[in-house]
Amino acid sequence: MKIAITGTNGRVGGALSDFFRSGNHEVISLRREDVDLCDLSALREALQSLDFDAWINPAAMSSPDECERDPVLGHRINATAPALMADVCRQRDKYLLHFSTDYVFAGDTSGKCHEEAPAHPLNAYGKSKREGELAVLSSGARATVLRVSWVYGAKAPAFVEQCMARLQEGAGLEAIADKWSIPTAMPDLCHWIEHLLIEQPSALLHGCHSGEPVSWYGIAVAVHEIMRKNGLLDDDATIVPTLLQDARQFIARRPIHTAMDNHRLSSLLPRPIADWREALERVISMRRQDSR
Numbered sequence: 001m002k003i004a005i006t007g008t009n010g011r012v013g014g015a016l017s018d019f020f021r022s023g024n025h026e027v028i029s030l031r032r033e034d035v036d037l038c039d040l041s042a043l044r045e046a047l048q049s050l051d052f053d054a055w056i057n058p059a060a061m062s063s064p065d066e067c068e069r070d071p072v073l074g075h076r077i078n079a080t081a082p083a084l085m086a087d088v089c090r091q092r093d094k095y096l097l098h099f100s101t102d103y104v105f106a107g108d109t110s111g112k113c114h115e116e117a118p119a120h121p122l123n124a125y126g127k128s129k130r131e132g133e134l135a136v137l138s139s140g141a142r143a144t145v146l147r148v149s150w151v152y153g154a155k156a157p158a159f160v161e162q163c164m165a166r167l168q169e170g171a172g173l174e175a176i177a178d179k180w181s182i183p184t185a186m187p188d189l190c191h192w193i194e195h196l197l198i199e200q201p202s203a204l205l206h207g208c209h210s211g212e213p214v215s216w217y218g219i220a221v222a223v224h225e226i227m228r229k230n231g232l233l234d235d236d237a238t239i240v241p242t243l244l245q246d247a248r249q250f251i252a253r254r255p256i257h258t259a260m261d262n263h264r265l266s267s268l269l270p271r272p273i274a275d276w277r278e279a280l281e282r283v284i285s286m287r288r289q290d291s292r
């Protein structure tokens, strides 16, 4: 399959590009310097002229704080550009897989959010991503919108990798204990997407693991336990729970409860989706083998 992927300098786009390249697919890698999503005529030209079967769009202004500082630019990248992608994919009868986020939810009730749960984003990032979702889903294109959360296990370090690095340095950790979601392992995400490219469902899906919602503190504790079990840490480290309200570095307001229900995606896949803890153990033990 010929797969065009935007944002391949990013965490998800880079990992997808590597994954599909190693799996006998032809990947057209589109970095910002190849097509700037703010330049709609350049984007339209790429969409119309490139020879692709599927277009995957993980490119985004993905920082909630950056979006809060520049909501106009955030809207252009996260909503206007995906709307154009969907429009041209519909005209050319091509499949589009667009990424969204758990930050479309207000996160004011505990438990897991289903795809049809009302979206009430609290910040400019969530609003722009929700507008992108709606534009893609209403376009008439063969398109999947895949909401993800807390992706780790790619080359670009995420919270899990930061925890591992701090613990390996022998440093203690502080982690927010009153904000919940479910972490997503990039290797599993690649396999889910490989399957979606075959099925090409026109659907809004939650691309996350199974299991109970967990906080960043809970993830840090799990990382510590798994590292100890795998012989990656000699000594116990101190992990201190903190509160979201004390995180002074955040500009944009963050939702609290955004763990997502994955039954809809699960029903489309050939194998059950793993529990987040099982996936975390697998990714950490893979890192251990790689480092040998």
Ligand SMILES: NC(=O)c1ccc[n+]([C@@H]2O[C@H](COP(=O)([O-])OP(=O)(O)OC[C@H]3O[C@@H](n4cnc5c(N)ncnc54)[C@H](OP(=O)(O)O)[C@@H]3O)[C@@H](O)[C@H]2O)c1
Residues within 6 Å of the ligand: 006, 007, 008, 009, 010, 011, 012, 013, 031, 032, 033, 035, 036, 037, 038, 057, 058, 059, 060, 061, 062, 063, 077, 099, 100, 101, 102, 129, 148, 149, 150, 151, 152, 156
């Ligand atoms: N990672 C997560 O935990 C997470 C959680 C929830 C949702 N998501 C969603 O998943 C998707 C992928 O996230 P990610 O973690 O891979 O994000 P990322 O690492 O920030 O990558 C985003 C990519 O988009 C590119 N980009 C930004 N503005 C652009 C523009 N104007 N033109 C062309 N490219 C542009 C960036 O290019 P440069 O490298 O040149 O800056 C970057 O390569 C996003 O839609 C994000 O909203 C991710």
